[in-house]
Amino acid sequence: MLYAARHRLSIGESKQSMVELDSVIKTYTLGQQRIVAVNDVSLTIQPGEFVAIMGKSGCGKTTLLGLIGGLDRPDSGTISVNGEEISQLTDADLTRYRRDQVGIIFQFFNLIPILTVAENVALPYSLQGKSEREIQARVQELLSDVDLVERQTHYPHEISGGEMQRVAIARALINKPQLVLADEPTGNLDSRTGHQVMETMARLSEQHRTTVVLATHSSEAASYATRKLHMRDGSLSSAEEST
Ligand SMILES: Nc1ncnc2c1ncn2[C@@H]1O[C@H](COP(=O)(O)OP(=O)(O)OP(=O)(O)O)[C@@H](O)[C@H]1O
Ligand SMILES: [Mg+2]
Numbered sequence: 315m316l317y318a319a320r321h322r323l324s325i326g327e328s329k330q331s332m333v334e335l336d337s338v339i340k341t342y343t344l345g346q347q348r349i350v351a352v353n354d355v356s357l358t359i360q361p362g363e364f365v366a367i368m369g370k371s372g373c374g375k376t377t378l379l380g381l382i383g384g385l386d387r388p389d390s391g392t393i394s395v396n397g398e399e400i401s402q403l404t405d406a407d408l409t410r411y412r413r414d415q416v417g418i419i420f421q422f423f424n425l426i427p428i429l430t431v432a433e434n435v436a437l438p439y440s441l442q443g444k445s446e447r448e449i450q451a452r453v454q455e456l457l458s459d460v461d462l463v464e465r466q467t468h469y470p471h472e473i474s475g476g477e478m479q480r481v482a483i484a485r486a487l488i489n490k491p492q493l494v495l496a497d498e499p500t501g502n503l504d505s506r507t508g509h510q511v512m513e514t515m516a517r518l519s520e521q522h523r524t525t526v527v528l529a530t531h532s533s534e535a536a537s538y539a540t541r542k543l544h545m546r547d548g549s550l551s552s553a554e555e556s557t
Contacts, residue, residue, distance in 0.1 A: 353548030417486030476507035
């Protein structure tokens with residue numbers, strides 16, 4: 315709750331919104347069936363906001379995050395992130411956008427099993443061609459942030475689920491993204507571990523004034539957000555309107 319209050323105070327400071335969606339539509343066609351996964355969504359998110367998108371399975375949360383994260387393109391409508399219209403980027407620029415400006419955290423962690431904890435965290439930074447010294451310094455800083463310094467030489471199968479998710483958070487933050495997208499980050503964790511992971515995300519988001527968009531079924535996870543939106547059959551409404 316404290317996080318929410320502090321975040322709200324900081325929202326008015328900035329003029330440039332972080333994420334802006336205007337009439338975004340995304341459909342999938344499977345055989346004869348046409349599925350409108352995201353149905354005419356317009357949404358503005360300010361820098362530093364922590365927004366939860368809630369809604370039942372199949373309502374379009376992952377599709378929406380994928381569009382904002384540049385993993386997919388909309389059929390129509392525009393998506394701007396930090397003033398840049400990502401729906402207009404070339405494939406190469408979109409890849410750069412994903413690598414440099416967005417951190418993505420998935421439900422199933424997506425760690426690389428043959429790399430250690432430290433190597434998993436370092437990976438996106440290594441791809442930017444940083445020196446070994448820079449990489450090490452940044453990795454140690456992040457491992458300390460997520461309280462995993464002592465597990466850094468372990469492999470993913472040698473740590474717990476909550477620890478894996480904290481590795482994924484550190485990895486998502488290594489390039490200092492302004493925007494973090496988290497898709498059910500607590501979906502595979504027990505409720506206590508889920509709270510720890512959400513605490514870590516909320517603390518880091520507050521420290522670095524990172525904008526977070528979280529997709530979740532869990533009202534407990536969503537309670538860490540400064541704003542809750544509800545998604546139903548591809549459409550968004552504020553959580554208050556939907557209840
Ligand atoms: N690649 C695809 N091809 C066809 N249909 C798809 C594809 N991906 C998703 N869908 C459909 O689009 C709709 C939205 O899916 P999406 O994965 O965004 O939902 P979700 O809200 O993330 O669900 P969950 O909570 O189960 O993760 C669903 O009806 C789904 O079946
Ligand atoms: Mg999903």
